Structure formats: C-alpha cells, structure tokens
Amino acid sequence: MQNIEDLQEQLCRILTPFVPDGLDLQAETDLVADLDLDSMKVMDIVVDVEDHFDISIPLNILPDVRTIGDFVLQLQTLLKEEA
Amino acid sequence: MEATPTENNLPLRYEGFSSLAEALDYAAQGKTGYNFYNGKGELDVVVPYARLRDQAQDLARRLLGLEVERGARVALVADTHPDFLRFFYACQYAGLIPVPLPASIHLGGHKTYIKQLHRLLINCQASIAVAPPTFIPFLSEAAEGLNLRFVGSSEDFADLPKATDKLKPLEAKELAYLQYTSGSTRFPRGVMITQETVMDNLANIARHGVKGRPNDRCMSWLPFFHDMGLVGLVLAPMASQTSVDYLSTRDFAMRPRLWLKLITQNRSTISFSPPFGFELCVKRLRKDDINKFDLSSWRLAGVGAETIRAEPLMRFADLLAPAGFTKNALVACYGMAECSLAVSFAPVDRGINVDRVNGEHLAESQKALPVKDAHGSDAAIAKSFVICGAPLPGYDVEVRDDHGRKLPDRHCGTLFVRGPSVMSGYFGEQELTQEILSSDGWLNTGDLAYRIADNIVITGRKKDLIIINGRNIWPQDMEYLAEQQPEFRTGDASAFSVSDPNGEDIAVLVIECRETHEAKRNNLVNRLQAEIRTELGIDCFIELVPRNTLPKTTSGKLSRSGARKDFLKRVADGQTQDPFNAVHAETLMKKAV
Numbered sequence: 001m002q003n004i005e006d007l008q009e010q011l012c013r014i015l016t017p018f019v020p021d022g023l024d025l026q027a028e029t030d031l032v033a034d035l036d037l038d039s040m041k042v043m044d045i046v047v048d049v050e051d052h053f054d055i056s057i058p059l060n061i062l063p064d065v066r067t068i069g070d071f072v073l074q075l076q077t078l079l080k081e082e083a
Numbered sequence: 084m085e086a087t088p089t090e091n092n093l094p095l096r097y098e099g100f101s102s103l104a105e106a107l108d109y110a111a112q113g114k115t116g117y118n119f120y121n122g123k124g125e126l127d128v129v130v131p132y133a134r135l136r137d138q139a140q141d142l143a144r145r146l147l148g149l150e151v152e153r154g155a156r157v158a159l160v161a162d163t164h165p166d167f168l169r170f171f172y173a174c175q176y177a178g179l180i181p182v183p184l185p186a187s188i189h190l191g192g193h194k195t196y197i198k199q200l201h202r203l204l205i206n207c208q209a210s211i212a213v214a215p216p217t218f219i220p221f222l223s224e225a226a227e228g229l230n231l232r233f234v235g236s237s238e239d240f241a242d243l244p245k246a247t248d249k250l251k252p253l254e255a256k257e258l259a260y261l262q263y264t265s266g267s268t269r270f271p272r273g274v275m276i277t278q279e280t281v282m283d284n285l286a287n288i289a290r291h292g293v294k295g296r297p298n299d300r301c302m303s304w305l306p307f308f309h310d311m312g313l314v315g316l317v318l319a320p321m322a323s324q325t326s327v328d329y330l331s332t333r334d335f336a337m338r339p340r341l342w343l344k345l346i347t348q349n350r351s352t353i354s355f356s357p358p359f360g361f362e363l364c365v366k367r368l369r370k371d372d373i374n375k376f377d378l379s380s381w382r383l384a385g386v387g388a389e390t391i392r393a394e395p396l397m398r399f400a401d402l403l404a405p406a407g408f409t410k411n412a413l414v415a416c417y418g419m420a421e422c423s424l425a426v427s428f429a430p431v432d433r434g435i436n437v438d439r440v441n442g443e444h445l446a447e448s449q450k451a452l453p454v455k456d457a458h459g460s461d462a463a464i465a466k467s468f469v470i471c472g473a474p475l476p477g478y479d480v481e482v483r484d485d486h487g488r489k490l491p492d493r494h495c496g497t498l499f500v501r502g503p504s505v506m507s508g509y510f511g512e513q514e515l516t517q518e519i520l521s522s523d524g525w526l527n528t529g530d531l532a533y534r535i536a537d538n539i540v541i542t543g544r545k546k547d548l549i550i551i552n553g554r555n556i557w558p559q560d561m562e563y564l565a566e567q568q569p570e571f572r573t574g575d576a577s578a579f580s581v582s583d584p585n586g587e588d589i590a591v592l593v594i595e596c597r598e599t600h601e602a603k604r605n606n607l608v609n610r611l612q613a614e615i616r617t618e619l620g621i622d623c624f625i626e627l628v629p630r631n632t633l634p635k636t637t638s639g640k641l642s643r644s645g646a647r648k649d650f651l652k653r654v655a656d657g658q659t660q661d662p663f664n665a666v667h668a669e670t671l672m673k674k675a676v
Contacts, residue, residue, distance in 0.1 A: 030191075030613070031190055031191065032189075032190055032191045032613060032616050032617045033609075033613030033616070033617070034613075036612075036616070036622065037190065037616070038552075038616060038620055038621055038622050039189055039190075039552065039554075039620035039621070040336070040552050042189070042190045042620075043333070043336045043337050046337060047337045047338065050337075056122060058217060059188065059217070059333050060188070060217045060218060060220075060221070062188060062189065062190050062191075062192070063188045063189065063190070063191065063192045063193035063196055063221070064191075064193050065190055065191060066190075066191040
C-alpha cells in the first residue's frame, strides 16, 4: 500500500499544471478556494488522477473533498479497494 | 451482452399515444430500448423497452404499496442510471408524478448539494424520494426533517410489498412530470407538463423536427434532469420506438472522445448537444483521434439549449470532416422546459444557416436589416445570428415590443409562443406563473428574437440568465452569495454576464461596498470568489463600487441590464479593471505555464 506522503507527492505533481505559479501545495491547501479550480478544471484533474493511478474515481466522493489532504485520503481508500 | 438493435420488428408509430405509459406499452412490443455505457465506453446495462415496461409495472405496484394518494410527487435523483428510467416509468403506471432532481455535484460541494436537494424536495412536496445507491447518503441527509413516506434506493424497493390493484396509468389530462428548469438553485421553478402536452411535443419532434426514419438510433450524454436530456433523448426516442445509447455527462466531460467513439461504433444517426459539447470536443480531441472515428452515420447533430453561434460549430465540422462528419448534419433548435422541450427546428440536412444583419441598425432601432456584402464594406458592422427554423405545427408565435404590440418581420422584440406543448404553470407558484403565462395561453419566453417569414432568429437569451461552460447560472444565486457576506446587505449586488472577444461568457458581480481598506477589500473579493466556485462551480469577476452606484428601476428594484450597461461603460472608460484581462488573461497565463 502506498503511504500518505507518497500519494500526496504524486497528487501534487498532477496538480502543478493547474496551479497559479509559485503556490506551495500543502495538505491543507483548499482545492476550490486556493487553487481557482472551476468545474471543468476539476474534470481535467480527475482524468489525470484516474489515468495516473489507474483507478476510477466515483462522482460521489468529490463533494467531500475540499483540501489536498482530503483528496489523498480518498485516494488511499480507493487504491486499497482496487488492490 | 448485446445492445438493443437499431432495426425494429414493429411498425414505427410517432403519433396517437395519449400518455407516456401508452407509448411505452407500444414500444415494449418491439426489440429496441435503452443502453448504458461506462466511463471506458463499454456496454454496461441493456434495458429493452419490453423489459423496462415489466420492471416499471412491478415497481409501480411497490410504489402503490406505500399508499400515497394519486398524483403524489416522487422525487428521483436523475443520475444517468437505468434505475432512473425504471422509476420514471413506474410513476407513469402508478399514477404518481415523477420529479427529476439534479445529480451534479462539485468538488467540496457537499453542503450546497444537500441544500439544493432539500429545497427541491420541499418545493415539489415530495412523498417519496429515490436515488441510485451512490446518491443515497446525499438524499437521506437532504430529506432529514421532512415528512416523506419513503426515502431509498431501488434495492430497498425489492423488499416492499406489492399492491394487487389493477394499475391505472396517468391519463391525458394528468401531469406527466415536474421539470425543474435547469435554473436557480435557490429559487426553484417546477414546470408542470401534462401527458397530452408532452405527447404533442414528442409527436412533433419525431415527425417534423428530426423527421424520424426507420434506421434511426440516438446517442446521448445529456443529463436526465435537463429538458433536452429527458424529453429529447429519453422520452422522444421511446415514443418513437428508437434505441438510445447513453454515456453519463461526467464521463463525457472527462473524455469527450467517447461520445464520438460510441457514435462510430453504434452507427448512431441522431445526437444533440449544447454548443458547449461541440466546443469541448474541439478543445480536447487530438489529431490522431480523428481517424479512429467514422461519423458518416450521424445524420442529425442537433444544437440547442444555449445561444448558438456558427463559428465554433464550423470548427467542429471542419475538424471532423475527415471522419465523415457532414456539416449539413448540424440542426439548430430552439426550445425550453416551459414548452415541454422544442419550439422550433431548422430543416434537417441543410446545416447551420445564419442571417447577417446590420449591427448598428439593430442596436439603434431594433431592426434586423440584412447586409448585402458581409465580407466587403459592411463586414465591420455585420452581426450574424443563427436561424433556428420554423415553429413546430400547433405553435402560434409573436414577436412583441415592450408595450405588447405585435411586431412585423425583422423587428426585434420579446418572443411569445402559444400552443399545445406549453406548460400548465410552475408548481405551487401561481404568481410566477401569471408573470409569464397569460390567461389566453401566451407564454413570454423572455428571449429576444426577430422573425424572417416563418423562421425564428434568437438574438439574445432570457435577459438575466448566465451560461458558463454549458451550465445555466441564475444571477440571483450569485447575488445571494454576496449578500450573505457580513459586509453586504440585500440589494447591494447585481450579477450578469458579458462575453469576451471570443464570445465566451464571463460572469460579473458588481457590489456596492462601504469598506475602503485595500487589503480588506481584496480579502472580501477572494473569499466571495471562492464561495461562488464552491457553490456554483464557476469563475466570476467581482467589481466593488461605491454606494448608490447600481441603477434601480422605477419600481425601486435593481436593474441588472442597467448595471451591465454601466459596467461596460466603466470598462470602456478605463474606470475599472478589464475582466477580459483579469479573468481571461489569468486563465491564458495559467495555461501557458
């Protein structure tokens, strides 16, 4: 199983192209408020995350994802289920 | 598993059904039906109309076992899922009114979605609420504190007892469904459509709109809770015994090429999209995708639901011409939930036709005078509008001026329509209904239009509606979010949209603000922008202005059109930041990084 730090690092790498220049990504970074992500960008990110981890992200987890940390926890659960 | 066939073993019948249940009874005698594909484009569930009818009747008996009165509302979270169809038709057989609820949720949008569902459950006075299993946690939370007879998923219904009474399906004069206009989340309006109303529209769509053919097959990724998705691509195919292939809206938004892949694979002939869908394909398709498609079967690519501009559609047609897409397949349509769905269709096989008019005359005298040489000396003042075709049979159409006088051809005014496909009103909202539907049946569409003989040309949409990335955003929802900030009061904010140089809409919010401290003002703008993104999923340009800047109407209400005009003037005069630079340049910069 992948540990939290690894997952966070991979997720941040995926997020980088979508992020304003020079912004430091932390577990507490709020995806919507801090990263200016509108719904179309969110879809692009979900595609990249699905492709990178080879998983399918159910639509119904998104409403409870606010921060990078939330996203990482959901990813960990999903990867565990896939394994 | 095999998808339902395109060819049917049943004589095609488009007309003469008095209700949706009667139409399904007929379709169930054939081999066609609904097919669902997953996010990889693989066939997931096949529901032939015959099986759907059996399942719907079984569910109808279980619904009746809950002992709610005839005509009670059954709220259905309308995810692209076969259960939605089973329950929608079960209501038809049980004499209950289905109410599709939105299934679109945003990142971090848990609370917002719950509140939206909660308001809709209250507004339609639902007795029963059903969702697919993945949406049950949201639905249950939204139903807390409401006195519903039953909240659950399809799985829960298997345990319910069946009523043994004979089924009495909804009849011609009874409602067929309530359709929430893809509108305001805070001020919902449930359009009431009777069986005879929707059956009229469905027959006209099949016969005169798409001009149905025996080898037709539909493909759709449109949400089931939108009028075009529900009426156009769920009910209309069923009522003409045609097979449909579905991809969920989310899977389309993530991987638009799946739309074209499935059309290629299934030899689909009919598929509709708002302009946004075609534009998304142009943005996302890679060159090497194109030769994987064969779109030569796609005879009718319907375009509607937003203001239609020709250029992006031509880009789509050009890009996909090597894959066999013909630009003559594009058909502009005009309609709205208040008219069941369709008001007019441009003729099939003729492509997009535009009318080029003198923009100066139009702005000054509201007259749409054609320009002779759109590429020559007149080019600078020419404005192009897509012709949305002639109204379907049964409609009376008038363009009226602000005093209610009927205008002649090529005069621009407000479009009014009357006919057998028009709604009975908004559920539980008599006052709202009277505002737009007269006692003699004329519906004020709120859209600006002119006519050229029989043809309707839309020049502007419902005055206040904002459309971003194909989604309808109501200005009052944005204004409400502003007014909820402790710094602002009711009536301090005005929201509207302006289009950027590419014709894309940008949402703008102008707010009267007492705060003068620069850092506090910036903080306020950032906070509000974040909330608007969470609640509505869009970017927004915010301008803070001094008190008493926003214009009011004679009755003391804020005038959004006035606020918009003033705002554009300030931009032009350099008195405020230019949103095209602020919002657009920012996006462009980010993409370039």
